[in-house]
Amino acid sequence: MVQLEDLNCDLLIVGAGPAGLMAATWAARCGLHARIIDKRGSKVFHGQADGLQCRSLEIFDSFGFADRVWKEANHMLEICLWNPDESGRIRRTDRIPDTIPGISRFQQVVLHQGRIERFFLDSLSKYSKIEVERGVLPAELDIDHSKSEDYDAYPITVKLRHLGDDAATPFQHSTNVPDGLFRSSLAKDDTDDLIRKSKGKEGTTETVRAKYMIGCDGAHSWTRRQLGFHMEGEQTDFIWGVLDIVPITNFPDIRMRCAIHSAESGSVMVIPRENKLVRLYIQLTEVRSAGQQVDRSAITPEIILKAAQKIMSPYKLSYDYCDWWTAYQIGQRVGNKFSCDDRVFLVGDAVHTHSPKAGQGMNVSMQDAYNLGWKIGLVVNGIAKRSILKTYQSERRRVAQDLIAFDHRFSRLFSGRPAKDAADEAGISMSEFKDAFEKGNMFASGLAVDYGASVLVAKAEDSADQRDGTDVGPQTNGHTNGIGKVVGKQELASNIKMGMRFPSFQVLNQADARPWQFAKFLKSDGRFRVILFAGNLKNTQQFERVQAFGEQLAKPDSFIHRHTPPTKRIDSVIEIFVIHSAPRREVEFLDLHEIFHPFDEKKGWDYNKVFVDDLSYHEGHGEAYKNYGVDKERGCVVIARPDQYVGWIGELEDVRDMDRYFSEILLPQA
Amino acid sequence: MVQLEDLNCDLLIVGAGPAGLMAATWAARCGLHARIIDKRGSKVFHGQADGLQCRSLEIFDSFGFADRVWKEANHMLEICLWNPDESGRIRRTDRIPDTIPGISRFQQVVLHQGRIERFFLDSLSKYSKIEVERGVLPAELDIDHSKSEDYDAYPITVKLRHLGDDAATPFQHSTNVPDGLFRSSLAKDDTDDLIRKSKGKEGTTETVRAKYMIGCDGAHSWTRRQLGFHMEGEQTDFIWGVLDIVPITNFPDIRMRCAIHSAESGSVMVIPRENKLVRLYIQLTEVRSAGQQVDRSAITPEIILKAAQKIMSPYKLSYDYCDWWTAYQIGQRVGNKFSCDDRVFLVGDAVHTHSPKAGQGMNVSMQDAYNLGWKIGLVVNGIAKRSILKTYQSERRRVAQDLIAFDHRFSRLFSGRPAKDAADEAGISMSEFKDAFEKGNMFASGLAVDYGASVLVAKAEDSADQRDGTDVGPQTNGHTNGIGKVVGKQELASNIKMGMRFPSFQVLNQADARPWQFAKFLKSDGRFRVILFAGNLKNTQQFERVQAFGEQLAKPDSFIHRHTPPTKRIDSVIEIFVIHSAPRREVEFLDLHEIFHPFDEKKGWDYNKVFVDDLSYHEGHGEAYKNYGVDKERGCVVIARPDQYVGWIGELEDVRDMDRYFSEILLPQA
Known part of the structure; x- marks a missing residue:
């Protein structure tokens, strides 16, 4: 194996999904010497859409590309709630605005993740020489803790392994329709597998020394495992199927976001997308998880469609074109720590996992990186003190916890069976669901985020009592003279x-x-x-x-x-x-x-x-x-x-x- | 010389300025096999800015790229009028909105012509295989009049000559600052010169047979000369200088569009542009035209700046960066005919010339091509009858005449000396100027265009009496049964x-x-x-x-x-x-x-x-x-x-x- 020359960099980013690209975009704007690697051989071309919150669009706008998203995305204006009537037939029972009027100059939209990644990549090449290095895997991580507080030090050493094309291309279950099972929570992580395989093959390794490192490497985060951090929380029993199709249907609200609760056949969420696509999220009652084991081979696009047809009956639903599909089991977990020495940081799925239905995942992950990127940038550039880095965990861990709580409440209401009447205590009250939906809209906009007192936020509260107990307040060295913070x-x-x-x-x-x-x-x-x-x-x-x-x-x-x-x-x-x-x-x-x-x-x-x-x-x-x-x-x-x-x-x-x-x-x- | 193989095409466009590109864009959207040639070796990189009317932006939007213009352009919101007070010092006397509120969803903006051309080129490559062929000159034109009414015929034969790089690059007077003199009305046309020169050199010719042809080849139009059409109207004595600079000034309205009349030193029009640039239009009273002859060597950026400084005194004006400059003499002329057999058409400067100050030139030229392009497209595609082609001349010649009348009135008011008082009959009344400015704004938006009765516009008036007398009404063959049009x-x-x-x-x-x-x-x-x-x-x-x-x-x-x-x-x-x-x-x-x-x-x-x-x-x-x-x-x-x-x-x-x-x-x- 060839040993490439060792190179120092300001920032190493592991994972080039939206969170990693957000971090790289900050690095580009701050003029850092940054590298961003991804084990996958190509970017996402299908599926993986998420709703984009108002706040995410505002952030894109601050980088100059919200207009591209706004132009291409499907705009979601109204949520229609469908519920069974006395006879068990589904009826439209309510309409509510998808985004609360007046809270932002943007409204929630939906666009394919591959396009979002394209806009990030275009922005990177416009403002920097940072390029995503694909088919590159981190293999060893070493941190010199004694140098953590030295502004000029490169305390992080990472050995990188360059994969061949074969190893970097994810396995697809079908040749017709791309699926996302390889990224699903139902799939085993393949990082160790890839490292093992690549060892027997030709390839190159290199050793990188970095001042800072961000692990944006997903729910199975290799970086998190190296740090020995763990995730706190639980796996649920709910199995969900996702289907991206151009629907042929007489359901009248197919271009609206809909939450459809059937009387006995479960629930479907309808998310209209760009290019006539519609995404359906369906709880798969047929596929049961026995403990941690799910029979993945039992899940096909046909099974998901059939479940949707049953829920949406008597309306007809079929398709000629399916763009993508996947299935997942909901895990609701938050990492115990978000950073090591304020040198290596974890963002996104690496420190919080939850269900995708509320369209939060990509948004919160990107916003983790958005919170962190400028802090590293200013510290590396000698503008800001290292003490601001502590606020990453204090600010974002609470957001992750709020997200899990929101997801927990929302998933239960969405997955449950509608109550037949007020006396039906096992069923979900539809007025409670509507109420939760409306309240959830503020959270879902991303605009409810309220960071606690810290050196960066001059609130009256004691910053030591904020969030997770980290002291993120002023150091009071020579500037207070007894007059307080x-x-x-x-x-x-x-x-x-x-x-x-x-x-x-x-x-x-x-x-x-x-x-x-x-x-x-x-x-x-x-x-x-x-x-x-x-x-x-x-x-x-x-x-x-x-x-x-x-x-x-x-x-x-x-x-x-x-x-x-x-x-x-x-x-x-x-x-x-x-x-x-x-x-x-x-x-x-x-x-x-x-x-x-x-x-x-x-x-x-x-x-x-x-x-x-x-x-x-x-x-x-x-x-x-x-x-x-x-x-x-x-x-x-x-x-x-x-x-x-x-x-x-x-x-x-x-x-x-x-x-x-x-x-x-x-x-x-x- | 190599003789390339003869090729038939639906449409040959001569000239790849904004008008030619607009015609090509229609051809792309209608799926025509079109070619577009230009004698210049490269597109415009400096100068040649024009204001973009509301109507031009609406048209860009209908092609899908108004958003790019809107984002990059400088938006002009307010016009400030500056006039001498009793002591002769210039004062802001009025502010009026640049675009009349409510007439369009767009407002007038200014952007470098090179960027507009870029958006057209991007649109062409997105929707077609049409590419501008640069350094290509038409050398001979032949029209078979007997086949003009045959839908399937290619009655136009053009011999094209491919230039070497040297010949296609326009001569520049200075190596420091690009100038636009080669396109100015003060410059002699170099087409014949280029043809003569290229004959003695290596190169290729080819013979093209086309169904339709559009001459967008500017004020010296080679196409017009081949057709033997002439321009009607006059040359004025006014010589104008144009300077594009990043100004260093304490003039308070430098980011507004301003019309500044000094007491004795002439007038300047200030047009704020993108990227901190400001364009100054200045009447050069020092440089006099003796008949048709102007001493071009007497015109330099320094002369233009000095004239501006004098007019804008006591405010200071200088610059570190000059982007471009030019000078021109106003000619106000309209072509006698706009088409030959409804097969060869002239658009833009080839059939109307006027002063650039009102920001009309590029707009009206593009709109000529916009009026014509779809008509040719539908006829070539066998969708529409050839009779609709007659409406190009009937609709656009009147617009050109209105434009000359507007320019005549506006130029006189702008170029004249302000009246000292009501008794000063030789001077221009500033209230008359303001009045003309406000009325002109509707015309200048491009939204006042009102096409007369024709087969395309079901107005009550007699279409034979409309516009220039061409009968553009229904042919009444079999569809009227005595019930009228x-x-x-x-x-x-x-x-x-x-x-x-x-x-x-x-x-x-x-x-x-x-x-x-x-x-x-x-x-x-x-x-x-x-x-x-x-x-x-x-x-x-x-x-x-x-x-x-x-x-x-x-x-x-x-x-x-x-x-x-x-x-x-x-x-x-x-x-x-x-x-x-x-x-x-x-x-x-x-x-x-x-x-x-x-x-x-x-x-x-x-x-x-x-x-x-x-x-x-x-x-x-x-x-x-x-x-x-x-x-x-x-x-x-x-x-x-x-x-x-x-x-x-x-x-x-x-x-x-x-x-x-x-x-x-x-x-x-x-």
Whole structure:
């Protein structure tokens, strides 16, 4: 075997599914030297669709490709609930909006995972030289714990094995229709098998030394096993079949998302997809799991179709084209630890598994990586302190636990038999189901995530008591002088919640009057943002406050100058935006302090930093101040993290608190 | 010289600028065997920007790439007028919206022509094998007039000459900054020169026989000269300079479109562009044209900048980066004829030239080709009669004349010196200028185009009296029986005007509740559309009317069956859409007649044909019936041409009139 030359890298990502690609995308935007490997020989071409939450679309938008998803995806607007009537015939009993109106500028959509991966790959090649290395398997992992806190060290050593094409192509059960059994929870993991096989064949190995590593290697995570971490929770008895077909049917709501409970034959969830496809999720009552053993050979597309036909009777259902199918058993588990030494991290299915019906899996997995990627990026680049890395576990483990609880409740309601009447206690009450569905919608949007107090989130609560007990609070070294930790003033912006993502409303660019969703400017490029709600600039006193705030920020020893490398642009670590509430036509852009529209010798003033909450010519009024819950006269200041979560809120005079907030997170620059 | 084999093609397009590419795009969508040649060796990389009208964006959207333009382009929202005050200092005197609110779902934007060409090229390669053949020049043209009316003939013979790389690269005056002088009206045409030069060199020629040919070969059109057609109109004395820079300036409205009139130093038009670029149009009072001769060597970027600095004083203006510059003299001319035998057509600058300041040139040129492309496509494919080709000249020549009139009025006002006071008759009144600007905005949107009565537009007027006198009316052969020509009932849809483009409002898909701009379904694929405003389907009587209308259309001898090739899908020549006004939740999609949602054995029902005017969950209410001016109870029927212009309006009972309309246009299929 050939031994390739050893190479150091900032970040090694194991697994190139959506979570791994999300991590790689952050690495690309932060300019890291990262590698991403996957044992599979090709990306996903069929199946593996998931619903995309509003929040996932917002994140895609922050990377610049939500528009591609939005254009290609099927938009799901309404959920129709079908239940048996007195005679046992299914009837449409309710319609509810799929996405709660007003919570996001996006609504939930569905698109094939292969397309999502394509958009990530296109983004990677646009912004970096990072390429997915396919047919590459990690074989040995070694961590030098003594060097974990050394910023310059490469404490992780991984031996990689390059597979031949044969070994990297997953086994398919049928040659006609691709199936996803090889990724299903019903399939045994084949990693060890692949390692063993590849040893007897030609191939190459190489040894990589990395500063950081992320295991995005799925439910059977090889990385997790090397770390000796375990999953907590249970396997359920429910077996589910999934069928992607172009249906031929007279069922009237086939293009709606439907939850159909039959009287006696079980339940089906209908998920309309792009290109006339429809996905059916069906509980397979015929196939029983005896303990951990399921007879996989008993599951075929025909069995799944027959189950659906029975549930949806008297409506007819058949198909000419089947795109993909799979089957799975629900496991509901969360990893006990999410990181080792804050050097090796686990994300996605590697630390939480659950049922796919609520369309959460891909979303939560991607959002794990989204939470983590910028933190590693800023630490590697010498901008942020290593202490921020602890917040990955404190923030995401609670989300995973919430997800399992949601899935547990939802699966039970969905899988159960409908109650015949109020006295039927063994049956599921359909009004309870509808209620759970509606409440679940907020969770399912991804917008209910609320991170606890930490060095990154200036909430009043004790950060040591938050989440899983990890102390993620400020280190108070030299910045507190007995005045306690920084606590933001939530009351200044009632709809901008510390710990939650910064919401988006329409504002106008002061310089050219163009309307924008403000979130369009909160790009995922690793920068913190200071958003100055400048209030009514036509009020002389308020204008003075704004200019005084600018003076403070512009001082040579301000937190902005202190944390920005002297060779970089002044907005490269912390970017400042202004949103004022005076009439656009009565304010002159250049009257504002220069720090709010920095000058460049070759490009002139920056015209994309100052916005106004005013009526647009063609898109109405965004009513941003009202929607954000900010006082139109006096305004306030908000700090948004690089992932758009709100870190701190304060008055224009609270510059010292901002200084303390950033001092805890960021390293001083020479 | 090598003689390549002779090849027949349906359509030969000469010139691969935006007009030529638009024609090629239609050819691609209609499945024509088309060739497109250009004498230049490469596409445009700098300069040549134009504003894009609302209508151009709507057309791009019908081809599926407006979103790419919308994302990259600079959006122009506001026009600021600057004029001298009593002391002679320039002041902002007015702000007006750049696009009249409400007239389109798009607003005027600006983007580099090279990007527009890129989107066309991408679209071509997505839908066809048509590729631009660069460095290819037409050298001889021969038309066999005796075969003009033979549908199967190839009456056009063109000898093509393939240039070497040297000859195809335009001469540049400076190596630093690209200039556009080689395309300017100040430059001599180099076509003859290129032909002469290429004769002495190695290269190849080939002889092409074509059914149709379009000359999109610019102001010096070689095609026009071969046909012996001439341009009517005059050259003006005004010399204009154009400068594309990233400005460094304290002028407050540099990101707005501005018309700045100085007291004594002339005028400048500011056009903010993408990537921080700004285009300045400046009248060069220093450079005078003596008759037809202009001293081109006197024009440099520095001269243009100095003129701008003088006009914009006391504001400062300089630049570090200049992207492109050019100069031109305004000629305002229209071709006497637009076609020869309805076989060889001229479009764009080949038949109309004018000043570029109003951002009209590229738009009107593309729209010429847009008007023509589908007509040739349908005739070549044996779907439509050759008589529809006559409407190209009748419809577009009037638009060109209107454009020259607009440009004449606008240029005079823009180029003139501002009046000092009401008594200053030699000066231009600024209120007159503002008035002209506002009125011009409707014209400049491209939405004022109103085609006259013809076989394609069932207006009451006599089609022989319309436009340039060409008789473009019905041939009345066997379909009238003394009852006169078909005239649509304009009163049934007060805001859907026959002769104008079908406007767009939001409707919901009945099957999945998704909101759409209705125009999204009026794609440019060569199909006519019947839009049934089905009214209130909850009214039993109205529902019966709708079903009866469906019965008529579904009959084996209906105009739809008669004009659709038996091997093609029933919606492949004429597509039917339904928009009803009953509450969405009270209508079942499948209750409507099958003709309104055709069945496919492999794909089931078509779920994208039936829409409803109702409240959406996230995008408000489109109020489509109100906005279209259609009665919510009784509805009406509208015929839209493949280019979205409205051909006919009638009652649900007027099926015989629809039959007569289509019989005049379309050929019966076996």
